[in-house]
């Protein structure tokens with residue numbers, strides 16, 4: 147039954163291409179799927195303190211049944227784990243387990259674990275095999291696909307990292323049953339993002355069917371698979387973000403600055419929430435620049451409100467730095483080129499484009515308005 151309901155999305159990257167398997171019961175098949183692609187490997191499983199008690203035993207049992215010996219590495223949960231300190235801990239433990247270059251690092255967790263474990267896999271012995279077992283909605287629709295890995299610093303989000311494609315992504319949708327509502331909702335922001343970038347019919351589908359996506363069942367699997375197809379297409383045509391891939395950054399230029407401004411404190415703002423606010427701001431800013439209709443910005447805001455996501459800067463609890471400090475974080479964004487700011491802006495729902503040379507003065511006055519200053 148489980149096999150019949152598995153969707154496969156291919157990431158077409160030539161010899162580094164891989165499958166994303168999406169569906170029920172995949173954790174139990176993980177060992178067999180990995181052994182089929184990487185025969186004879188040993189594994190390190192990087193996971194976090196929330197995921198380990200819920201899903202690690204099943205993953206280890208599945209690996210052992212396929213003859214794969216596994217060393218678990220359990221890190222604290224949350225964005226602050228994406229740091230040099232925990233990267234070092236993961237690297238040390240992979241080396242202490244004496245894993246070889248041809249062995250595999252498995253990330254079993256949300257995007258934090260995926261980004262950190264992928265970075266470790268990319269640098270230990272100059273590159274080990276890497277497999278993603280995403281357990282949050284966000285990780286299943288976005289972070290497990292495409293090979294961006296890395297950590298945060300006080301200067302900004304994801305400023306240190308490498309591209310390291312996984313050999314396989316196993317998205318078992320059953321594990322989402324243990325995810326908190328807040329984290330599910332945050333991941334949903336990245337689902338809506340694909341509609342807003344260039345799939346207006348998908349956004350309209352979500353407007354009609356978001357309740358079913360939240361409830362689980364076929365609409366959820368369909369939304370995850372559509373998101374993976376959307377991301378896989380972009381990654382296949384621009385793996386290293388020399389062009390189009392930057393579209394996947396919709397909402398992130400503002401969102402990442404807000405995450406850095408809150409000190410990566412997940413009690414105030416998690417990544418998906420930052421993306422939700424960032425997408426609302428990107429649509430408002432586009433309307434302000436006369437690129438898009440204010441009605442489209444209002445439509446995006448209305449959807450975020452409907453699903454219960456934050457959409458205004460003022461939805462973030464606690465004090466925020468002033469507009470100049472926020473602009474300082476935006477100026478550290480990796481899309482900046484020769485000092486010029488780059489944003490993903492829009493001409494309407496599903497009509498995003500890469501806007502280079504966005505005037506800092508416009509961004510500053512926009513931020514001042516939205517900070518209430």
Ligand SMILES: NC(=O)c1ccc[n+]([C@@H]2O[C@H](COP(=O)([O-])OP(=O)(O)OC[C@H]3O[C@@H](n4cnc5c(N)ncnc54)[C@H](O)[C@@H]3O)[C@@H](O)[C@H]2O)c1
Nearest residue numbers: 196223224256257258281282284288289294321324325417
């Ligand atoms: N590499 C990329 O392309 C990419 C894309 C999007 C986001 N990201 C990164 O991903 C991170 C956000 O990922 P996230 O939202 O998954 O955050 P996360 O990894 O912090 O996971 C969210 C929370 O849910 C918990 N959790 C995860 N799976 C669970 C489960 N099945 N049951 C119970 N609890 C579970 C985690 O322990 C954590 O507390 C950010 O650092 C962001 O920058 C990377």
Ligand SMILES: O=C(O)C(=O)C[C@@H](O)[C@H](O)[C@H](O)COP(=O)(O)O
Nearest residue numbers: 288292294303304391394395398480
């Ligand atoms: O895969 C991509 O490309 C993305 O931009 C996906 C984003 O959702 C993700 O948050 C990514 O980590 C942001 O990348 P960054 O290059 O802005 O750090």
Ligand SMILES: [Zn+2]
Nearest residue numbers: 288336398421
């Ligand atoms: Zn993101």
